[in-house]
Amino acid sequence: MSILITGGAGYIGSHTCIELLESGFDIVVVDNLCNSSREAMKRVEALTGKSIPFYEADIRNPEAMTEVFKAHQIEAVIHFAGLKAVGESTRIPRTYYDNNVTGTLKLVEVMEQFNVHHLVFSSSATVYGDPAIVPITEDMPTGATTNPYGRSKYIVEEMLKDISASDNKWNFTLLRYFNPVGSHESGQIGEDPKGIPNNLMPFIAQVAVGKREQLSVFGDDYDTKDGTGVRDYIHVVDLAQGHVAAVKTHQQDAGLHIYNLGSGTGSSVLEMLQAFEKSCGKSLPYSIQPRRPGDIAECYADPSFAEKALSWKASRTVETMTDDTWRWQSGNPNGYES
Ligand code: NAD
Ligand code: WQD
DSSP states (O other), X not given: OEEEEETTTSHHHHHHHHHHHHTTOEEEEEEOOTTSOHHHHHHHHHHHTOOOOEEEOOTTOHHHHHHHHXXXXXXXXXXXOSOOOHHHHHHOHHHHIIIXXXXXXHHHHHHHHTTOOEEEEEEEGGGGOSOSSSXXXXXXXXXXXXXXXXXXXXXXXXXXXXXXXXXXXXXXXXXXXXXXXXXXXXXXXXXXXSSSXXXXXXXXXXXXXXXXXXXXXXXXXXXXXXXXXXXXXXXXXXXXXXXXXXXXXXXTOOEEEEEEESOSOOEEHHHHHHHHHHHHTSOOOEEEEOOXXXXXXXXXBOOHHHHHXXXXXXXXXXXXXXXXXHHHHHHOTTGGGO
16 A cells, blocks of 8 residues: 655655655655756665656646546645645736646545545645744634635635545545645755745845855844744644654545644744854845735744644754755755756
8 A cells, every 4th residue: 555645756755755755654756847857866766775666747647647546546645736835826826826726626536536535735824824823723713815826725625625524435525734834854855946936034044055045034123022023833744744644644534634744843034043043154144125915924833733633743853944955955956957
């Protein structure tokens, strides 16, 4: 029996492949490589010493997906495949809804056809919108999303809730990630954004390696510890291990399970910058710029429910996150094309 990983060549998917293989699971990966590289899979194979059945296919293509389900005995699906750039989602919303919403629905249809009912879905803290209070617990309101990407995640959550309510065979786990950063400690795999990074950590890393001139800090007038935005950064290996814990915990457990996967600690933009400066051993240029539209002041998780139910906890520090990111970025300045 194997676990199917959609989007397994991507940033979080590739790290999760390693943790699953190291926990003894067999895996199969489907990825259309629209935001990733085959090289990531090769490195996962080299790191684990295992070969991974890989299909370059789109989750929206039922024929291709049927072939995968025919060729392997799939027991569960971890569904990472999707598009994730907030800004881009406002420019090409139909593409986002097609990939993220239609793609998930088509995947669920093929699963039903093959009698596979266990799905772990990559959701996001973005479904909480601008939270009234922090830390955020799973029962806080969702849906006040501010962009098509966020809405696509919210819509998929609602869709899966409806399917679960209609048929008690389904076993859905919705994992709401906070801000995943860092890399595998080997420095062999990591985040490899195409073009100008949208997210803070890859942007800082590219400044550190000389690919970008300086960091723009989007706003220093928020009501936060130092005026810059506060987020819950979680090491991607902790996040990957959270998936292993979720799959194991709910292996035989139909129903709907929802977890925040975060560290529970809020760090500011300037704190992340300072931590990165320590990791790379140099000071990094930055300038204060106006707030980025749609940004919120503060967002961090109450991760205690996941800790209790999954016996899992994010344990890696901000220093480990920046050290590991620097190892990856300095060793692979052009990502997988290095
Ligand atoms: P990523 O872009 O690195 O990985 C997504 C992978 O899915 C890529 O390899 C891409 O090629 C593949 N893909 C996209 N559309 C596909 C399709 N239609 N068919 C087959 N493959 C397809 O992104 P990531 O950071 O690893 O994110 C993984 C998941 O987690 C996404 O669903 C994302 O929305 C979600 N998420 C990410 C973050 C984050 O900050 N990175 C936060 C919360 C949630
Ligand atoms: C973090 C902080 C910025 C870049 C986004 C998505 C969310 C989720 C994770 C998928 C903020 C500041 C950033 C820069 C900066 N993705 N910043 N200069 O906005 O918390 O979340 O990614 O689900 O849906 O919205 O992450 O890394 O973009 O920003 O000052 O060049 O860094 O203002 O305070 P965010 P981020």
